Amino acid sequence: MEKSDLTVTATLASLVLDEAETQKLGDEVSRMLSYFEKMSEIDVDGLEPTTHALQKENRLRPDRGLSNEAQPDELLECAPDLEDRFILIPNVL
Amino acid sequence: MSDFEKKWSGVLTQSQTLKAYKNYVDGWEEKIGSFLEFDPNRSLSDEVPEGPLSGIPFGVKDNIAVKNYKLTCGSKMLEHLVSPYTATAVKNLQKAGALVVGKTNLDEFGMGSSTDNSALQKTNNPWDTERVAGGSSGGSAAAVAAGLVPFALGSDTGGSVRQPASFCGVYGLKPTYGVVSRYGLTAYASSLEVIGVLARTTEMCKVVFENMKGKDPMDHTSLDHTPSGKEVKTVGVLKLEEGALSPEVKNSFDTSVERLKKAGYEVIEIELPTLEYVVPAYYTIATAEASANLARYNGIRYGHAPVFAENPTELMRKSRHEGFGDEVKLRVLLGTYVLRSGFQDQYYVKAQKIRTAIRQDVERWYDKCDVLMMPVFPTPAFHHGSSDLDTFQQKQADLYTCTANLVGHPALSVPSTLENGLPVGVQFMAPPFEEDRLFQVSSALEKEFQAPEAPGYHTDWS
DSSP states (O other): OOHHHHHHHHHHTTOOOOHHHHHHHHHHHHHHHHHHGGGGGSOOTTOOOOOSSSOOSOOOOOSOOOOOSSOHHHHHHTSSSEETTEEOOOOOO | OOHHHHHHHTTTTSHHHHHHHHHHHHHHHHHHOOEEEEOTTTTTTSOOOOSTTTTOEEEEETTBOOTTSBOOTTSGGGTTOBOSSOOHHHHHHHHTTOEEEEEEOOSGGGOOSSSTTOSSOOOOBTTBTTBOOOSSSHHHHHHHHTTSOSEEEEEESSSTTHHHHHHHTSEEEEOOTTTSOOTTBOOSSTTTOEEEEEESSHHHHHHHHHHHOSOBTTBTTOOOOOOOOOOOOEEEEEOOOTTSSOHHHHHHHHHHHHHHHHTTOEEEEEOOTTHHHHHHHHHHHHHHHHHHHGGGOSSSSSSOOOSOOSSHHHHHHHHHHHHSOHHHHHHHHHHHHHHSTTTTIIIIIHHHHHHHHHHHHHHGGGGTOSEEEEESOSSSOOBSTTSSSOHHHHHHTTHHHHHHHHHTOOEEEEEEEEETTEEEEEEEEOSTTOHHHHHHHHHHHHTTOOOOOOTTOOOOOO
8 A cells, every 4th residue: 555545544534643653554555445456356246235144124212312321411521621511622613 | 940040040149159159250360360350249239020031140251331330341451440330231131120240251342262362361271271261251161161150241352252162161152243233332433342141051041131121212223023933944064174173173073963863853065265355355345344433432531541641642552552552553554554545446345245145145045044053263262371272363254254244143152072182163154033943943953052161160059
């Protein structure tokens, strides 16, 4: 895998790689991708892709909220930065 | 309740035994580090319901939510997160009377085969502390093997319950996909993973499974359990190539085949030509799903946030850079790559078609045999670090376990022998909903060989 390809992929994944990581993870990603090439040996033309182990169709439910044990305030408490009942993030602009 | 279960059901309620039990756990934990959090007193304040598991303590892998316990997933990203709710599987067990005593260590987000990828703690195998307990549910397996709990929950995405069960000498069940609710299980690869059980006996495994399963309105992939009740007569044993297994595992496997014959089962040989494509297909699908599932960690609503960030994009990137370990980054990168436009047909769609081929390859045997038998892992527990098997080889060695995840069928790792002082297990796989067939075969083998007791193991708390 080209270094530029790795950088693009990392950006898409919202990951920043330092120099050492670029080297180490780049090698490992390349090794796995060459291993994935093995999949080109097998002929699966005409087979439907399996996207789900057992379920064959979508399941629907009434459009109503389900009760949840977690209380809104408890969920808010998990946020790293909070002011009153607002989650804080750095300035957008 | 069996004598084993009765013994455990009283351990927390009498102060004398509780004290002895805590000392026992402390003694082991210095050596094996299986729990990230251990506190038997926390559930004692609640009223314990009468039920098939009344009073029995259990451990929960730390990627499964239990209210008021941390939910770290073995990651710096979630090191300080306390769960505000409880997973359905855990709730069902609590309703049956079981008591959570702690959260067990794991490879970060369930990604690994050794528990060495935990960012928070090192876990050792109770049989040899120089070796790994397996993974990713290594903490759960080590805790059960050392007798710290009679059972523990794990999660199995590609073998993460069965492989550590084999390494530590306990039973490890990966149920049919969907039969146990995933609500409260931290998502890694949603189409593959399921909450499973690690237990000391087949009976315990069965009781826990029976009590935690069931369709759940909170998980729309959950299913009702509809078993056939069929009795097992024929076992299909996987034909193995020369050198596929280490001599120890080969010997253990052959021993179990002989025991099955002795117990009156008809044994036939089966072949799975798709087996060589299982691992690449599995890692393509698992990493693709992981890259999507782990996109939620951005340092805003919960999880690690950097000390300073100029803007929201930097907040997200720094949070992920500082919060994720190498293996997680590797899998997120791989998954992002195989899903990139232009590459999808080559990798992701191809892997999903191979998944269909694997399912057909497996299913054709169920006309001829009731369960399939194969190894769990090609070697016994390996040493810490990468001296015996590097991380790439560890992934390749997942071939026998990830088949069951790709097809969604139930599978059970059963202790088979001790080889040079290390436990080795064998694996059985059955059609969807046929967990009972696995328990039948496992019980028959248990008459010949029970879960071995690691040096220092005891259950005498009086």
